[in-house]
Amino acid sequence: MASLKNKHFMIGLSLTFIVALFSFLAAKLPILDKVGALTIAILIAILYRHFRGYPEQYSSGITFSSKYLLRFAIILYGLKLNIFDIIGQGSKLLAIDVGVVIFSIVMMLFVNKLLHGDKNIALLLGVGTGVCGAAAIAAVAPIFKSREKDTAISIGIIALIGTIFSLIYTAIYAIFSMTTNVYGAWSGVSLHEIAHVVLAGGFGGSDALKIALLGKLGRVFLLIPLTIVLILIMRFR
Numbered sequence: 185m186a187s188l189k190n191k192h193f194m195i196g197l198s199l200t201f202i203v204a205l206f207s208f209l210a211a212k213l214p215i216l217d218k219v220g221a222l223t224i225a226i227l228i229a230i231l232y233r234h235f236r237g238y239p240e241q242y243s244s245g246i247t248f249s250s251k252y253l254l255r256f257a258i259i260l261y262g263l264k265l266n267i268f269d270i271i272g273q274g275s276k277l278l279a280i281d282v283g284v285v286i287f288s289i290v291m292m293l294f295v296n297k298l299l300h301g302d303k304n305i306a307l308l309l310g311v312g313t314g315v316c317g318a319a320a321i322a323a324v325a326p327i328f329k330s331r332e333k334d335t336a337i338s339i340g341i342i343a344l345i346g347t348i349f350s351l352i353y354t355a356i357y358a359i360f361s362m363t364t365n366v367y368g369a370w371s372g373v374s375l376h377e378i379a380h381v382v383l384a385g386g387f388g389g390s391d392a393l394k395i396a397l398l399g400k401l402g403r404v405f406l407l408i409p410l411t412i413v414l415i416l417i418m419r420f421r
Contacts, residue, residue, distance in 0.1 A: 196245020200253075203228050226347065226383065254379060277369060277395075281402040284373050285410065288314030304330050308338035316404045317342050317376035323407060327414050346376035353384040368392035372399020 207225035210216050216224060239246070289310035296306030307328055312321040318339045325335045353375070357367050368391065371384040378400055385396025 192241050193245040193248070196239070196242030196247075197249060198245070199239070199242060200246055200249040203232075226351075250379075277373065277399040278402040278405070280369070280373050281399065281406055285311075285314035285403065285406055302334065304328055305334050305338055308334060309341060311410070312338055312342040313376060314403070315407050315410060316378065316400070317346060317380070319377075319404075320407055323411055324414055327411065327418055342376050346380040350375055350380040350384040354387040357384075357388055362388075364388050364392040365395055368395030369399055372396035373403065375400070378404075 203225050204221075207221040207228065210224050211221040289307070292306045292310035292313065293303070295301075296303055308321045308325060308330060311324050312318065314320075321335060321338050321342065330338075350371075353367075353371055356362075362370075367388045368385050371381055371388070371392070372395060375381045375384055378397075381396050381400040382393065385393040388396075
């Protein structure tokens, strides 16, 4: 049984590697070089799932790639960031990030009140939208005593909307004349997951991606103080 699980893990890992390699090579071709490897990889995954279905038996390898290898790659990229850029621009982006987090939570609660929806899901979506997607939802769900169903629904919505908008962002950048700094900052402070930020920001080039990651990492940093604040609010509520 263990050997079978290991085999399925390796197949899932290999599958993501093949998609990544193919996307990287395809992005070297004319026209596709304007799309980018990440966009190509996501489109391949969407088409594969649509026509073949999600390979459940290989999910362990696929999940490992998306959770750990992707984050490791982001860390490696982060090592390339110039410390003076972080000092010079990070504080401005961090201030914007604080505003984005507060606005996202308040807006979700406001919309939820208008629609008479589930307040718990609204809170999860607000935190997920404002901070860092699924990771933020998973972090605050125990604080809100959320049901597994609510957590799963929120993560699914965030993943879907984030992917759709990351693709829309690339189209907007291609159509409108946006500077790399503006586009990078916009991507970094508004998209949900790091993968979404890398996808959209990377389309604008290395400079846009650098700014996008600075904005995104600032929001990730805010998860810790936000979690502490939420714990205190729930405790003295």
